[in-house]
Amino acid sequence: MSNLFELGPSFFEATLQTLEMVSVAVFFCVIFGLLLGSWLAVTSPQGIAPARGVHQVLAAFANISRSIPFLILIVLLLPFTRFLVGTSIGTAAAIVPLVIGGTPYAARLVEAALLDVDPGLIQAMITLGISPAEAVWKVYLPESIPGLIRAFTVLAITMINFSAMAGAVGGGGLGDLAIRYGYQRFRLDVLALCCVVLILLVQLIQFAGNHLARNFDRR
Amino acid sequence: MRNEQSAIIVRGLTKRFAPGLLPALDAVDIDVPAGSIHGVLGLSGAGKSTLLRCVARLETPDSGEIIVAGSDWTHLSAAALRRERGKMGIVFQHLHLLSSRTVAANIALPLEINGMPRTAVAQRVTELLEWFGIADKAKEYPARLSGGQQQRVALARALATNPRVLLADEPTSALDPETRASVLNTLRSIREQFGVTILIITHDMHSAAAICDTLTVLDAGRVAESGPACELLEHPSTEITRRLLAHTGWPQSSSPPRPLSRQTHFEEIGQP
Numbered sequence: 442m443s444n445l446f447e448l449g450p451s452f453f454e455a456t457l458q459t460l461e462m463v464s465v466a467v468f469f470c471v472i473f474g475l476l477l478g479s480w481l482a483v484t485s486p487q488g489i490a491p492a493r494g495v496h497q498v499l500a501a502f503a504n505i506s507r508s509i510p511f512l513i514l515i516v517l518l519l520p521f522t523r524f525l526v527g528t529s530i531g532t533a534a535a536i537v538p539l540v541i542g543g544t545p546y547a548a549r550l551v552e553a554a555l556l557d558v559d560p561g562l563i564q565a566m567i568t569l570g571i572s573p574a575e576a577v578w579k580v581y582l583p584e585s586i587p588g589l590i591r592a593f594t595v596l597a598i599t600m601i602n603f604s605a606m607a608g609a610v611g612g613g614g615l616g617d618l619a620i621r622y623g624y625q626r627f628r629l630d631v632l633a634l635c636c637v638v639l640i641l642l643v644q645l646i647q648f649a650g651n652h653l654a655r656n657f658d659r660r
Numbered sequence: 661m662r663n664e665q666s667a668i669i670v671r672g673l674t675k676r677f678a679p680g681l682l683p684a685l686d687a688v689d690i691d692v693p694a695g696s697i698h699g700v701l702g703l704s705g706a707g708k709s710t711l712l713r714c715v716a717r718l719e720t721p722d723s724g725e726i727i728v729a730g731s732d733w734t735h736l737s738a739a740a741l742r743r744e745r746g747k748m749g750i751v752f753q754h755l756h757l758l759s760s761r762t763v764a765a766n767i768a769l770p771l772e773i774n775g776m777p778r779t780a781v782a783q784r785v786t787e788l789l790e791w792f793g794i795a796d797k798a799k800e801y802p803a804r805l806s807g808g809q810q811q812r813v814a815l816a817r818a819l820a821t822n823p824r825v826l827l828a829d830e831p832t833s834a835l836d837p838e839t840r841a842s843v844l845n846t847l848r849s850i851r852e853q854f855g856v857t858i859l860i861i862t863h864d865m866h867s868a869a870a871i872c873d874t875l876t877v878l879d880a881g882r883v884a885e886s887g888p889a890c891e892l893l894e895h896p897s898t899e900i901t902r903r904l905l906a907h908t909g910w911p912q913s914s915s916p917p918r919p920l921s922r923q924t925h926f927e928e929i930g931q932p
Contacts, residue, residue: 565756568716569770569817570745579769583760659801660759 452618452631456638458532459614462604466539467597473544474596475589477503478551479577487556489563489581490573503545511603514542515610535612539603547596554588555581587654594650598643605639615639665730667825667857668692668715673724675710684710686881687724692874694824697851697858699868699889701904702878708861711878712829715859716750717741729824746774749818749856753830755810757802757817764789764798767816774821788816791853808839815846819854826850828860832867840864844871865904869893877901 477499482488484496509517515538522537523529558581566580582589605616615635623632670690676683685707692698702708713719715726717733726733729747736744749770757766764785771781789795792812794805802810811831818826831847832840844867851858862868868875869889876886879900885892896902 559756561752561754562756562758564718565750565752567718568745568748568750570742570773572742572773575773579772580758584758586760660803 452634455613455615455618455635458612459601459604459608459616459639459642462532462535462539462607462612462614463597463600465536466543466600466604467593469536469540470543470547470596470600471593473540474547474551475582477544477548478555479581481548481552482555482581483573483577485552485556487560489567489571489576499548503548506541506545507549511538511542511606512610514538515607530611532613535604535607535610535614539600539607542603543596543600546599547593550592550596551589554585554592557588558584587658590650590654590657594647594654597646597650601639601642601646665694666691666727667694667696667729668698668859669725669727670711670715671725671727673711673714673726674722675714675719676722683722683881685714685721688878688881688883690876690883690886692825692857692859694857695851695855696873697847697860697871699860699862699872699875700878701862701865701868701875701901703863703900703904705880706878707881708863708878709829710881712827712861716748716827746770746821747823748825748827749821749823750827751811751814751818751829751831753833755814757810757813759801759803762799762801763794763805763813766802766813767820770817770820784820788820792816807835808842811843812846815850819850819856822854823856826854826856826858828858828862830862830864831860832862832864840867847871863904877904 481496481499481503483490484492484499486493486496488496506514515535518538518541519529522534525537526533528534555577562584563576563580566576571580604612604614605619608614608616608618609620611617615638619632619635622628623630623635668690669692670688673685673688673690674683675685688707688711690698690700690711700708700711710719714721715728717726717736721734724734728744731744731747733741733744758769761769767785767788768781771784776784785798786795789798792815794809794812794816797805797809797813802813805813828847832843835843847858847860848871850856860868860872872889874887875889875892877884877892877898877900879898884898884900885896892901893905896905
């Protein structure tokens with residue numbers, strides 16, 4: 442156990458790397474997810490402006506990238522990652538597949554949260570003369586803030602999971618540390634500590650998400 | 661002259677939800693003179709909701725015309741219809757206020773949608789809040805209000821754009837007698853204050869009798885009878901009107917009501 446201290450700096454560093462990967466990836470996933478998810482919700486058959494064709498294309502896009510296992514997605518995206526950040530190794534490089542893998546997931550979560558808005562309410566808004574874009578901005582998004590916060594909590598937790606995988610293929614972070622030191626060098630204590638930190642991280646995010654969602658609920 | 665115009669004209673309105681099914685509305689004609697209060701009555705399943713949805717243009721009718729304040733709403737493009745919608749305010753049975761907006765912001769919404777400048781919106785909202793006696797609730801969220809207060813917010817929102825026509829969907833059902841009386845009074849004063857024509861859709865014969873100038877009785881998607889409220893109530897000429905009257909215990913001058921058929925009874929409990 443005393444040997445853990447020699448890992449001290451790198452352990453601290455790994456935690457920071459995980460936090461960096463996850464927070465930057467979640468940030469972009471939330472932005473792209475809100476855009477894509479709003480489109481999905483608006484054009485869905487239960488949406489304010491149903492458009493079968495558009496919806497099906499978007500849905501297919503979301504499904505294809507979600508059906509590829511994340512580890513394989515990372516490998517497939519290597520050339521693109523290299524093109525975008527100049528390298529395929531490191532935290533910055535890991536963020537690319539995280540965002541691309543996470544966005545369709547986020548979009549589906551956003552779509553589900555937005556379609557939770559009472560269809561009767563949307564009809565009432567139509568009779569006020571609201572346009573689909575205005576409906577997203579003034580009705581769908583504000584009315585589903587608690588649902589969106591819960592969705593993004595789930596997203597952040599999934600991103601921690603994904604980041605460990607991205608870490609294992611050269612992205613750094615806690616997953617990387619757990620595999621290289623804990624598993625490959627038979628350091629069970631390192632493996633255990635990585636897990637403990639990840640568990641704490643997830644608990645913290647879930648707690649914060651629940652608390653925020655409750656705070657924003659006006660119903 | 662303006663008062664002699666019709667605020668809402670419905671001509672030969674037909675709506676069928678699937679080919680082969682009986683039409684939900686079958687050649688319905690309704691004429692609501694400007695400044696009057698008109699009631700559309702009928703049992704559940706008679707086509708009242710479909711009529712409301714067609715007049716509000718949430719549904720496109722299969723045939724027939726809907727003319728609101730002089731303009732034909734039947735053949736408008738989506739964009740043109742959006743611009744016209746300020747002429748009609750609607751109070752829904754379930755009110756449909758935005759839980760994420762304060763009372764004041766809820767009332768402001770239709771004005772924002774119509775592109776009114778911010779200061780003008782604020783002024784109009786203040787007027788409405790005061791008229792409806794909810795100025796002290798301006799900053800509250802709807803969930804913190806009583807049912808009666810919420811309904812006043814919904815009315816204020818419906819009237820924000822100074823519409824020519826107010827549609828009220830079951831405004832008095834699910835209310836206790838006292839609140840019902842106060843809502844009916846409010847509707848009456850709204851007509852005076854806002855100079856608006858009111859179309860009420862209801863199965864509540866009592867409320868209709870208390871407030872409407874003219875009535876239309878719907879039965880199985882058709883107009884059973886139509887005319888001045890007092891005449892219709894004193895001398896109902898159709899079975900369905902007698903039945904509606906019987907439900908509310910309105911004093912009868914004509915033949916005693918027949919017991920409900922099983923079919924009707926089932927429809928009533930099947931569709932709350």
